[in-house]
Amino acid sequence: MPIPKAELHLHIEGTLEPELAFALAARNGVELPFADTGELRAAYAFTDLQSFLDLYYGLMAVLRTEEDFAELADAYLARAAAQGVRHAEIFFDPQAHTARGVPMGTVVEGLGRALERSEERHGVSTRLIMCFLRDEPAESALATLREAEPYLHRITGVGLDSAEVGNPPSKFREVYEAAAALGLRRVAHAGEEGPAAYVREALDVLGVERVDHGLRVMEDPGLVERLVRERVPLTLCPLSNVRLRAVDVLAEHPLPRMMAAGLMCTVNSDDPAYFGGYAGDNFTAVRRELDLGDEQLRELARNSFLASFLEDDEERRARYLAEVEAYDFAPTAAVPAGRDPEDPVPAPAASR
Numbered sequence: 018m019p020i021p022k023a024e025l026h027l028h029i030e031g032t033l034e035p036e037l038a039f040a041l042a043a044r045n046g047v048e049l050p051f052a053d054t055g056e057l058r059a060a061y062a063f064t065d066l067q068s069f070l071d072l073y074y075g076l077m078a079v080l081r082t083e084e085d086f087a088e089l090a091d092a093y094l095a096r097a098a099a100q101g102v103r104h105a106e107i108f109f110d111p112q113a114h115t116a117r118g119v120p121m122g123t124v125v126e127g128l129g130r131a132l133e134r135s136e137e138r139h140g141v142s143t144r145l146i147m148c149f150l151r152d153e154p155a156e157s158a159l160a161t162l163r164e165a166e167p168y169l170h171r172i173t174g175v176g177l178d179s180a181e182v183g184n185p186p187s188k189f190r191e192v193y194e195a196a197a198a199l200g201l202r203r204v205a206h207a208g209e210e211g212p213a214a215y216v217r218e219a220l221d222v223l224g225v226e227r228v229d230h231g232l233r234v235m236e237d238p239g240l241v242e243r244l245v246r247e248r249v250p251l252t253l254c255p256l257s258n259v260r261l262r263a264v265d266v267l268a269e270h271p272l273p274r275m276m277a278a279g280l281m282c283t284v285n286s287d288d289p290a291y292f293g294g295y296a297g298d299n300f301t302a303v304r305r306e307l308d309l310g311d312e313q314l315r316e317l318a319r320n321s322f323l324a325s326f327l328e329d330d331e332e333r334r335a336r337y338l339a340e341v342e343a344y345d346f347a348p349t350a351a352v353p354a355g356r357d358p359e360d361p362v363p364a365p366a367a368s369r
């Protein structure tokens with residue numbers, strides 16, 4: 018079994034595998050511009066951001082009902098559990114759904130239905146984080162927050178995603194103040210393609226408690242020093258960075274340098290159906306390509322639980338941390354020769 022870990026940077030819409038996309042399309046009478054799952058799978062091999070975004074938002078058309086959102090989340094949780102994920106803090110993009118006529122309640126109640134049975138079914142505890150699309154106006158984010166108010170019992174925090182450059186964190190000052198007043202936790206994507214200055218803004222203007230990505234903080238030594246001092250977690254997504262060309266090849270990823278600098282790094286999957294792997298796949302990839310040792314993987318796993326929003330359940334956090342400390346990396350007789358013990362067990366089919 019792979020090392021226990023928390024996943025803190027995961028967009029549920031980015032877990033839509035071709036098989037489930039076709040199943041939902043058939044159920045909802047949505048015509049997809051692909052002949053079969055093989056052709057759609059081939060389209061997932063995009064090479065640039067625009068073709069990814071076109072596919073990503075285009076496929077969302079298959080998500081219509083509460084049951085669709087529940088199935089999507091349930092399929093993710095099954096795959097995550099098989100890769101050692103014990104706790105998942107899941108992003109969703111309400112504006113991508115409300116803009117095409119799907120009500121907020123359908124999205125949140127559908128996801129919530131899967132999340133509330135996740136522990137029993139998959140052994141994975143969960144939190145839900147509502148992201149605002151930063152390339153939409155701040156007024157739309159504020160309206161989205163108001164729309165979500167009846168469902169806040171299901172929502173732990175807010176985040177900020179989509180096209181970063183030209184949409185600085187400060188654009189969302191007001192909505193983050195409103196979210197804080199509602200008692201919501203705050204995170205934001207920053208320093209992925211945008212500059213390190215956006216990370217400073219996310220901290221100072223939005224009051225974020227974690228930075229999603231933060232890849233470019235290494236360009237600003239003063240910022241690194243501050244992030245280390247304040248123990249601000251970064252949710253890195255190595256395979257995503259390669260697919261979206263934030264780094265050329267995984268072997269050049271700054272993760273080892275970031276860890277050596279004392280930053281609180283975590284490893285996550287971002288949009289795993291599109292970027293070539295789930296959380297365990299990312300762990301396996303960084304171990305192999307970046308030559309990380311067992312204790313560095315343990316540090317990443319430990320950090321993921323320390324950075325989780327589990328303040329309301331410290332007993333659970335302590336239990337997860339104990340599992341991390343007790344994890345034995347040594348290959349056992351149960352691991353077939355030639356198989357990496359961190360390699361995830363094969364994932365179940367996405368459509369049930």
Ligand SMILES: [Zn+2]
Pocket residue numbers: 026028178206229287
């Ligand atoms: Zn992301």
